[in-house]
Amino acid sequence: MTHLPRCTPRLLLPSLLTLALSGCLTAPDEHTGDYPSLEQIPMEIPPADTDLGAWQAPPQLGDYRFQGEATLEGQRTRILRYSHAQDDTLINLTLFPLPGGWDTMTPTRAVAGQYGQQRQHLIERALRHGAQEVQPQEESLQAVNGISYPVATGRLAQRYSSTTLTTLVQLTALPPVFVLATASVPTARADDTEQLLRDALQAMARLNAERLDGR
Secondary structure, rough: OOOOOOOOHHHHHOOOOHHHOOOOOOOOOOOOOOOHHHHOOOOOOOOOOOOOOHOOOOOOEEEEEEEEEEEOOOOEEEEEEEOOOOOOOEEEEEEEEEEOOOHHOOOHHHEEEEEEHHHHHHHHHHOOOOOOOOEEEEEEEEOOOOOOOHHHHHHHEEEEEEEEEEEEEEEEEOEEEEEEEEEEHHHHHHHHHHHHHHHHHHHHHHHHHHHHHOO
């Protein structure tokens, strides 16, 4: 668990992801196992080629029903959105291709490296929306049945002037895509929602098994 008195992007410190992040932008040399210098690898490698629109979306996640999807202009990103009939909580599943060269990394390094980047984006967004404090908590890498890559999980405890929220973050790779699952909930509901996000990643893997690794 990471404790920071006040979390700002420039004060972020990696915890369990330190080793993975240390080489997340380069690929190991196939003969020596060492990581090459930037001069030895291309600076621009195309992302993995996949039709994001062809990936199937689970119609329901527990009591959350599929409400629709969105794409980010100028980015190869597809966001699947789920809502609950009893409150305004949303679950988002975000699909995006593996960056160029990341398919040569070990599964642990690829997932941990991408988790670190996504955590940074989420913290910056919370601070832009008025969070007074953001604390990363309970970060881990776990093996999950039905998913060949590990799942990175974590929580972002956010304190605002009038409320507190916990953003749950889970990320894995279903090559050739990463899948990011997020939800912001009251802390009392964090455990149940965390399991729901894990179920969502497993559902994506089951529904799209024929697409994994281009099969």
